[in-house]
Amino acid sequence: MVGGPVSGVDIFRLDGKAAVIAGGGGAIGSAIAVGLAAAGAQVAVVGRSVDSLEATAARIAASGGTCAVLPADVTDGDAAEEVVAQAANRFGRLDILVNAVGGGAGKVLFSAEEYPKDAWDWIFELNVRSTLLPTQAAAKAMIAGGRGGRVLNISSVRASLGINAGYSAYVAAKGAISSLTRQWATEWAKHGINVNAISPTFVDTPQVAMLLDDPEFKAGIVSRIPLGRVGGTDDLIGPAIFFCSDASAFVTGQVLGIDGGLTATQ
Numbered sequence: 001m002v003g004g005p006v007s008g009v010d011i012f013r014l015d016g017k018a019a020v021i022a023g024g025g026g027a028i029g030s031a032i033a034v035g036l037a038a039a040g041a042q043v044a045v046v047g048r049s050v051d052s053l054e055a056t057a058a059r060i061a062a063s064g065g066t067c068a069v070l071p072a073d074v075t076d077g078d079a080a081e082e083v084v085a086q087a088a089n090r091f092g093r094l095d096i097l098v099n100a101v102g103g104g105a106g107k108v109l110f111s112a113e114e115y116p117k118d119a120w121d122w123i124f125e126l127n128v129r130s131t132l133l134p135t136q137a138a139a140k141a142m143i144a145g146g147r148g149g150r151v152l153n154i155s156s157v158r159a160s161l162g163i164n165a166g167y168s169a170y171v172a173a174k175g176a177i178s179s180l181t182r183q184w185a186t187e188w189a190k191h192g193i194n195v196n197a198i199s200p201t202f203v204d205t206p207q208v209a210m211l212l213d214d215p216e217f218k219a220g221i222v223s224r225i226p227l228g229r230v231g232g233t234d235d236l237i238g239p240a241i242f243f244c245s246d247a248s249a250f251v252t253g254q255v256l257g258i259d260g261g262l263t264a265t266q
């Protein structure tokens with residue numbers, strides 16, 4: 001089980017733990033996969049793009065870590081079950097699931113009164129279904145394993161803050177992720193499974209490049225962030241290690257803003 005008293009910085013170590021990173025080939029998922037591996041976890045990266053998964057695995061291998069590449073579409077329930085089982089078999093256990101599949105907001109910007117149903121469904125599939133199905137598979141494996149575990153979701157400041165940029169479906173999907181984080185934490189506490197989420201503001205990644213490449217838009221965003229910049233993928237690594245390690249043994253159902261202070265101010 002992830003948990004139990006240990007001391008000093010060892011509480012942040014993940015040696016002997018096995019982690020599945022859904023979306024481990026993406027900008028944020030790959031950074032978290034590399035970070036968890038550096039903290040000692042054996043990592044399996046799951047996603048649709050084999051090339052990007054291989055790139056993450058190569059970075060981890062170059063640092064002497066262990067990374068399995070498991071291609072799958074995690075919006076397919078059978079595929080999600082299968083890759084989670086493959087990872088658990090490969091490592092002999094499953095301790096951590098990170099859900100880093102999602103996004104898409106910038107590709108479907110529509111005014112709220114005209115938001116199209118197909119774009120709405122696509123955003124919910126990419127963000128909510130892609131989180132639900134791996135989590136159900138991992139929770140069943142963790143419950144069967146009897147050692148508890150950790151689930152880390154990726155929400156967004158958009159779960160709490162509106163934005164004048166056609167984001168209706170995305171804000172609703174991220175609201176669902178934050179709500180599910182609290183619900184799963186409540187239901188699975190009895191199994192020793194802690195469920196938390198990180199909630200970034202804009203992170204400098206290809207997904208949001210189109211928006212951040214607009215100097216006026218970026219200046220508007222940055223002007224509202226007390227620390228005066230958007231996030232980088234490395235900003236998410238420390239919080240991810242915290243939530244996946246014994247350091248957060250008594251923390252569950254929480255959504256942590258990784259936002260340079262954006263949600264602390266007005």
Ligand SMILES: NC(=O)c1ccc[n+]([C@@H]2O[C@H](COP(=O)([O-])OP(=O)(O)OC[C@H]3O[C@@H](n4cnc5c(N)ncnc54)[C@H](O)[C@@H]3O)[C@@H](O)[C@H]2O)c1
Pocket residue numbers: 022023024025026027028029046047048049052072073074075100101102103104126127130154155156157199200201202203204205206207208
């Ligand atoms: N980038 C940001 O500014 C930002 C800010 C807040 C929250 N987030 C959230 O962080 C998460 C990751 O974002 P990112 O910028 O790393 O995106 P990304 O597109 O770089 O990574 C997502 C990965 O998921 C994979 N994927 C997509 N659909 C899949 C499916 N059905 N099955 C398996 N794999 C699939 C993609 O191939 C990609 O590798 C998302 O949930 C996003 O909403 C991003």
